[in-house]
Amino acid sequence: MRFTLLDKILQLEPGVKLVGLKNLSMAEEYLADHFPGFPVMPGVMMLEAMTQAAAWLIRATDDFAHSSVLLKEARHVKYASFVEPGQALTVNVTMVEHGPRLSQLKAQGTVDGSIAVAARLVIERSNLADTNPSRAIADDVVKAKMRELFALLYSPVSGAAASA
Amino acid sequence: MRWIWIDKFIEFDSGRRARAIKNITLAEDHLHDHFPGYPVMPNSLIVEGLAQTGGLLVGEVNQFQEKVILAKIPRVEFFFPAVPGDQLTYTATIEHLDENGGRVTATSHVGDRLQAEAEIVFVHLRDGERNKRLFEPKNFVFTMKLLGVFDVGRSRDGGRIAEPPGLAQIKAASNESGLLG
Amino acid sequence: MPTKAEIYDKIRTALVDALGVDEDEVKPEATLIGDLGAESIDFLDIVFRLEKAFDIKVPRAELFPEDILTSAQYVKDGKVTPEGIVKLRERMPFADLSKFEKNPSVKEFPNQLTVQDMCRYVESKVTVTG
Numbered sequence: 320m321r322f323t324l325l326d327k328i329l330q331l332e333p334g335v336k337l338v339g340l341k342n343l344s345m346a347e348e349y350l351a352d353h354f355p356g357f358p359v360m361p362g363v364m365m366l367e368a369m370t371q372a373a374a375w376l377i378r379a380t381d382d383f384a385h386s387s388v389l390l391k392e393a394r395h396v397k398y399a400s401f402v403e404p405g406q407a408l409t410v411n412v413t414m415v416e417h418g419p420r421l422s423q424l425k426a427q428g429t430v431d432g433s434i435a436v437a438a439r440l441v442i443e444r445s446n447l448a449d450t451n452p453s454r455a456i457a458d459d460v461v462k463a464k465m466r467e468l469f470a471l472l473y474s475p476v477s478g479a480a481a482s483a
Numbered sequence: 484m485r486w487i488w489i490d491k492f493i494e495f496d497s498g499r500r501a502r503a504i505k506n507i508t509l510a511e512d513h514l515h516d517h518f519p520g521y522p523v524m525p526n527s528l529i530v531e532g533l534a535q536t537g538g539l540l541v542g543e544v545n546q547f548q549e550k551v552i553l554a555k556i557p558r559v560e561f562f563f564p565a566v567p568g569d570q571l572t573y574t575a576t577i578e579h580l581d582e583n584g585g586r587v588t589a590t591s592h593v594g595d596r597l598q599a600e601a602e603i604v605f606v607h608l609r610d611g612e613r614n615k616r617l618f619e620p621k622n623f624v625f626t627m628k629l630l631g632v633f634d635v636g637r638s639r640d641g642g643r644i645a646e647p648p649g650l651a652q653i654k655a656a657s658n659e660s661g662l663l664g
Numbered sequence: 665m666p667t668k669a670e671i672y673d674k675i676r677t678a679l680v681d682a683l684g685v686d687e688d689e690v691k692p693e694a695t696l697i698g699d700l701g702a703e704s705i706d707f708l709d710i711v712f713r714l715e716k717a718f719d720i721k722v723p724r725a726e727l728f729p730e731d732i733l734t735s736a737q738y739v740k741d742g743k744v745t746p747e748g749i750v751k752l753r754e755r756m757p758f759a760d761l762s763k764f765e766k767n768p769s770v771k772e773f774p775n776q777l778t779v780q781d782m783c784r785y786v787e788s789k790v791t792v793t794g
Binding site: 321322323349350351352361362364366367370386387389390391392393395396397398438447457461464465 | 553557
C-alpha cells in the first residue's frame with residue numbers, strides 16, 4: 320500500500336492554512352477488506368489525510384527544515400459520514416499555534432461540501448540529528464524526497480499565467 | 484494487501500480486555516513512503532491497530548451479530564515513534580458497552596515503554612439500507628481465528644472461548660469458494 | 665450518594681472531555697448543541713461517560729424522545745402538538761420545556777437541551793445528598 324494520502328494541494332498559505340484533496344478509488348486494494356461488499360475509506364486513513372495536510376502546511380511554513388513531522392496527538396476526532404470510491408475527501412487545515420517544536424491545528428474533511436470528519440491535531444517536528452548527529456544524512460535524504468513530492472502535489476499557477 | 488493491523492492476539496478476556504501484537508517490518512510497502520530514508524510506523528495505523536483490538540473485543544461480546552464502527556476518537560497521544568524491528572503490544576479495555584455502542588481505552592507499548600494511549604468510541608450500526616450488506620459476522624470470525632483468539636481467549640465465566648456455532652460450516656463453505664487462504 | 669455540586673462537577677468533566685470545551689464554557693444555561701457544539705456522536709460519548717460516572721443507565725428515549733418527535737400523533741407540520749408537549753413533559757420531567765413550548769419546532773428540539781437539564785436528569789436518577 321502506498322502511503323501518500325493527499326493527491327493534490329489546492330490552496331496554501333504558509334503559517335495559516337492548507338486545502339488539499341484525496342481521491343478514493345476502487346484500485347486501492349485495502350478497500351476489499353474495509354468492508355467486504357461495502358468499500359469505504361477507513362476512519363484512520365481520513366485521519367492520516369488530515370495529518371498529512373497538516374504536515375505539508377508545517378513543512379512549507381518552515382521551508383522543510385525538519386525531516387520528522389509526526390502526529391503527536393489527536394483530539395475529538397469525529398466521523399460524520401463515509402467516503403466511498405469515486406468520491407474525493409477535501410481536507411482543510413488551519414494553524415492555531417506554531418511553536419518551536421509542536422504545532423496545533425484544526426482539521427476538517429468534507430465530501431461534496433458536507434463534513435465527513437473533524438479533529439484537532441498536534442504535530443511534532445524534529446530532525447534525527449537532534450538526538451544522533453550521525454543521522455544528519457538521513458535527514459537530508461528525507462527532506463529532499465519530501466520537497467520532490469511537494470512539487471508534485473502543489474503547482475500553483477503563477478500570477479501572469481492566471482490572468483492570461 | 485489486507486486491512487489487518489494486528490498480527491495475533493496474546494490475551495482475550497471476553498467482555499473485558501484483550502491484548503494483541505503488531506510486528507513492524509520493512510517488508511511493509513507503506514513504510515517506504517513514510518518516510519523515504521526514515522521508515523516509521525504511521526501513528527494513524529497504530530490507531531487502527533488499537534481500534535481493531537478494541538473493535539474485535541467489543542464485537543465478540545455479541546458474537547459479532549452487531550456491526551461495530553469507529554465513531555469517535557476523543558483523544559490519542561503518541562510518546563515516541565515506532566520503527567521496523569519493533570513489536571507493538573496493543574491492550575484494549577472495555578470501559579463501557581451497551582446496545583448503542585461502547586467506549587474503549589487502549590495503549591500501545593514497545594516492551595515496557597508506553598508508546599501511545601487512546602480512548603475510542605464505537606457505535607453499533609443500526610439496521611438500515613446498507614447495513615445488511617455491511618460486513619457479515621463470518622468475515623470477522625475468520626480474522627479472529629487467524630489471529631489465534633480462540634486459542635488464548637477466555638470467556639466471562641473463565642472457560643475457553645468456544646468457536647461461534649457454525650464456524651465449521653462457514654469454514655467449509657469458504658473452503659469451497661476459495662476464500663480461505 | 666453525590667451532592668448537587670458533585671453531580672455538576674462530574675457532568676462538567678464529562679462535557680469537557682467529550683466536547684473539548686473549556687471548563688468555564690460549561691454554564692448551567694449553556695445548550696449542549698448550540699453553545700457547546702455537541703454533535704450526535706458526542707451525545708453517545710457523553711452518555712457513556714455519565715453512565716460510568718454515576719453508575720446509572722441512561723435509556724436513549726429518556727434524553728432523546730425520538731418516538732414522540734417522529735409520531736404522527738404528536739407532531740403536525742413539523743411542530744409538536746399540545747398533546748405531544750404533555751407527553752414530552754411526562755417523559756422528561758427534568759427538562760425545562762417552557763422556551764420550547766413557544767416555538768415547538770421538532771427540528772429545534774435537540775437544540776434546547778441545557779447543562780442544567782442534564783444535571784436535573786442525573787439528580788432524578790441518583791440519590792442526592794445536599
